[in-house]
Amino acid sequence: xAIRFVNSKASLVLFFLAxxxxxxxxxxxxxxxxxxxxxxDIVVDDDVKSGMQAARQIFYSLPSPLETxxxxxxxxxxxxxxxxxxxENISRYTTSKSMAxxxxxxxxxxxxxxxxxxxxxxIKYMTASKKMAEGLGILNAIDNTVIQRLxxxxxxxDVIMEIISETFxxxxxxxEENDRVAIGSIILVGGWLEGLYIATSLVNDISSADNExxxxxxxxxxxxxxxxxxxxxxxxNADVRDVLKDIKELNTIYDKIQVSVSQIEVVADNSxxxxxxxxxxxxxxxxxxxxxxxxxxxxxxxxxx
Amino acid sequence: xxxxxxxxxxGLFTVSSFTGTAQCKNFAKRVCRLDLAPFIHDxxxxxxxxxxxEDAELFKTFYAGQEYRxxxxxxxxxxxxxxxxxxxxxxxxxxxxxxxxxxxxxxxVEATQQLIITxxxxxxxxxxxxxxxxxxxxxxxxxxxxx
Numbered sequence: 466x467a468i469r470f471v472n473s474k475a476s477l478v479l480f481f482l483a484x485x486x487x488x489x490x491x492x493x494x495x496x497x498x499x500x501x502x503x504x505x506d507i508v509v510d511d512d513v514k515s516g517m518q519a520a521r522q523i524f525y526s527l528p529s530p531l532e533t534x535x536x537x538x539x540x541x542x543x544x545x546x547x548x549x550x551x552x553e554n555i556s557r558y559t560t561s562k563s564m565a566x567x568x569x570x571x572x573x574x575x576x577x578x579x580x581x582x583x584x585x586x587x588i589k590y591m592t593a594s595k596k597m598a599e600g601l602g603i604l605n606a607i608d609n610t611v612i613q614r615l616x617x618x619x620x621x622x623d624v625i626m627e628i629i630s631e632t633f634x635x636x637x638x639x640x641e642e643n644d645r646v647a648i649g650s651i652i653l654v655g656g657w658l659e660g661l662y663i664a665t666s667l668v669n670d671i672s673s674a675d676n677e678x679x680x681x682x683x684x685x686x687x688x689x690x691x692x693x694x695x696x697x698x699x700x701x702n703a704d705v706r707d708v709l710k711d712i713k714e715l716n717t718i719y720d721k722i723q724v725s726v727s728q729i730e731v732v733a734d735n736s737x738x739x740x741x742x743x744x745x746x747x748x749x750x751x752x753x754x755x756x757x758x759x760x761x762x763x764x765x766x767x768x769x770x
Numbered sequence: 771x772x773x774x775x776x777x778x779x780x781g782l783f784t785v786s787s788f789t790g791t792a793q794c795k796n797f798a799k800r801v802c803r804l805d806l807a808p809f810i811h812d813x814x815x816x817x818x819x820x821x822x823x824e825d826a827e828l829f830k831t832f833y834a835g836q837e838y839r840x841x842x843x844x845x846x847x848x849x850x851x852x853x854x855x856x857x858x859x860x861x862x863x864x865x866x867x868x869x870x871x872x873x874x875x876x877x878x879v880e881a882t883q884q885l886i887i888t889x890x891x892x893x894x895x896x897x898x899x900x901x902x903x904x905x906x907x908x909x910x911x912x913x914x915x916x917x
Contacts, residue, residue: 526828630813631813633814639795641795
């Protein structure tokens with residue numbers, strides 16, 4: 466099939482844009498410490514300018530493994546190593562999909578263990594995450610110095626959390642840089658589902674009053690649309706479509722749970738932290754909760770096998 | 771001949787895009803992340819190259835009991851970067867425009883909420899009457915307050 470220039474003027478503009486980017490690269494490579502992005506004064510015609518201004522980028526952000534673990538702990542969760550994905554399972558993960566899902570799962574296990582000061586488990590799950598990342602070709606995301614830094618800071622939880630945050634950022638950004646955001650979305654969903662699995666595994670009786678863990682599980686209904694839209698952005702990827710199918714099945718159960726959200730009142734008192742005051746009214750019956758729990762177990766079991 | 775020029779163009783454009791993304795990653799990691807201290811970065815990467823006049827939106831659920839810092843930063847080449855926090859009905863809960871374009875905002879939610887963060891790169895006043903557009907990296911990062 467012949468490739469034709471539809472609009473030679475626009476193509477010429479893009480050609481010079483590309484050249485500008487290339488020479489920007491060449492000049493920047495000699496300044497390794499430079500961190501700001503070079504701005505290029507680019508001259509474009511009005512049509513191109515209006516087209517660029519009409520563009521809008523949309524991000525769907527899921528709770529990271531670190532945030533998930535912090536929410537779990539804040540909600541009164543205990544540490545239970547029995548429910549985590551054994552590192553011995555690593556050899557089972559040979560496809561991109563299974564490695565991506567289990568990189569997310571192990572990252573959540575790592576964050577969960579770290580927040581409960583489980584040093585040996587943290588090192589074990591960081592090593593497992595490293596292997597999954599390497600399997601996905603993300604060689605620089607978690608290097609040996611990361612494991613060493615973990616070992617050197619076993620008694621400093623803040624430093625350990627910083628290390629986890631940094632490795633997750635590396636993983637995400639390397640995937641984005643290499644145009645592999647679909648894999649990145651699967652990692653995020655794997656980590657998010659593991660958080661839901663840990664939470665539901667730790668709840669035996671939803672009728673007990675004032676159970677914050679139950680509240681946080683139900684809160685995930687508010688994240689369902691974000692999870693679905695995140696995956697739908699990469700619907701051209703077969704692995705993403707598989708995961709999306711599972712998530713939609715989970716969503717049909719969340720649809721049976723009613724969450725009514727009141728209008729938010731902004732309370733900015735003298736402190737530096739603003740409070741967004743509102744109240745959620747939730748309606749869920751035990752049968753639906755158990756159905757939700759069973760579905761989470763079913764999907765998670767499929768992912769770790 | 772035209773096909774050859776087209777292939778060369780595609781190659782150059784790919785290289786320039788890749789470079790822009792890599793620079794954006796470094797900018798987010800080495801510059802924006804510092805705005806989050808003493809909060810701990812959640813580890814997620816939300817950054818893109820934006821051109822003046824462009825905007826972006828981010829959807830995220832914020833959980834009851836957790837204290838958050840939203841930090842939005844743009845590279846030096848850009849004029850002011852405005853960010854707003856909206857509820858799902860798109861009511862404005864916060865805008866940094868009323869705080870002299872402060873780069874971050876600390877808040878907590880009493881009940882778990884999905885919120886929308888909008889980011890807009892303002893036009894550069896110095897080039898408002900010309901055809902010049904500035905582009906640069908804009909990152910939206912979230913910090914979590916540890917116990």
